[in-house]
Amino acid sequence: MKLLRTLAIAAAFVFAAFSQAVADPVYELRIYTCNEGKLDALLKRFRDHTCKLFEKHGMKNIGYWVPVDEKNGSKTTLIYVLEHASREAAKESFKAFGADPEWQAARKASEEGGKILAKAPESIFMTPTDYSPALKIEKSGKPRVFEMRTYTTPPGKLDALHARFRDHTMKLFSKHGMSHLAYWTPTDADKGAGTKLIYILAHDSKEAGLASFEAFRADPDWIKAKTESEKDGSLTIEPRSEGVKSVYMTATDFSPIQ
Numbered sequence: 001m002k003l004l005r006t007l008a009i010a011a012a013f014v015f016a017a018f019s020q021a022v023a024d025p026v027y028e029l030r031i032y033t034c035n036e037g038k039l040d041a042l043l044k045r046f047r048d049h050t051c052k053l054f055e056k057h058g059m060k061n062i063g064y065w066v067p068v069d070e071k072n073g074s075k076t077t078l079i080y081v082l083e084h085a086s087r088e089a090a091k092e093s094f095k096a097f098g099a100d101p102e103w104q105a106a107r108k109a110s111e112e113g114g115k116i117l118a119k120a121p122e123s124i125f126m127t128p129t130d131y132s133p134a135l136k137i138e139k140s141g142k143p144r145v146f147e148m149r150t151y152t153t154p155p156g157k158l159d160a161l162h163a164r165f166r167d168h169t170m171k172l173f174s175k176h177g178m179s180h181l182a183y184w185t186p187t188d189a190d191k192g193a194g195t196k197l198i199y200i201l202a203h204d205s206k207e208a209g210l211a212s213f214e215a216f217r218a219d220p221d222w223i224k225a226k227t228e229s230e231k232d233g234s235l236t237i238e239p240r241s242e243g244v245k246s247v248y249m250t251a252t253d254f255s256p257i258q
Contacts, residue, residue: 065249126184
């Protein structure tokens with residue numbers, strides 16, 4: 001009986017671990033930088049081939065965006081997010097994708113007029129924070145823009161930043177008309193694990209987003225929360241342009257999230 005009980009407990013632990021692994025996908029933020037004049041060719045390749053091949057090989061398309069402003073790459077940059085069952089699954093999926101004859105043919109045809117990418121894509125694997133809302137893959141039915149914000153903290157300050165978002169920032173964003181898409185932290189040290197928070201908001205327009213943040217920063221509740229949370233120093237590195245980065249983006253026509 002004792003042996004059976006031990007085996008049952010062990011099996012329960014294995015099942016729980018398996019269930020957790022299945023329930024917790026990982027997300028990958030990918031940033032592509034094109035050669036001048038090649039963004040349309042890249043978007044066409046994604047629209048006609050890449051997205052469906054990602055799905056074929058087990059990757060889930062979440063959202064695809066192009067920056068609004070030229071300084072952030074409006075003519076050369078594609079930003080997108082994929083969902084994978086695990087890091088190992090992502091590795092196997094991309095291996096199968098790269099070997100797929102349809103992808104190889106599409107890539108060759110799309111680059112007959114010259115190489116599309118100016119450099120290797122940037123890839124950041126991420127996990128959702130405990131306060132991130134459930135990710136909704138939806139079309140809003142009305143035009144909107146998205147804003148990707150990346151915060152970098154001094155060493156040891158990320159937990160305090162999370163606490164401020166969890167207890168104050170998110171509800172104040174909502175109060176001032178901003179919609180939450182998702183909040184993530186990188187999983188790898190060289191990509192900012194332990195010091196970075198990456199999140200995406202939705203606004204009716206860039207102008208609406210800027211106005212919302214202006215009202216948010218003037219809100220007495222925010223001023224109080226910020227002051228109390230930063231008694232021992234700022235929660236983002238200085239200068240602010242390095243500690244807080246913002247990219248306004250529009251969804252591509254083939255993006256699942258609109």
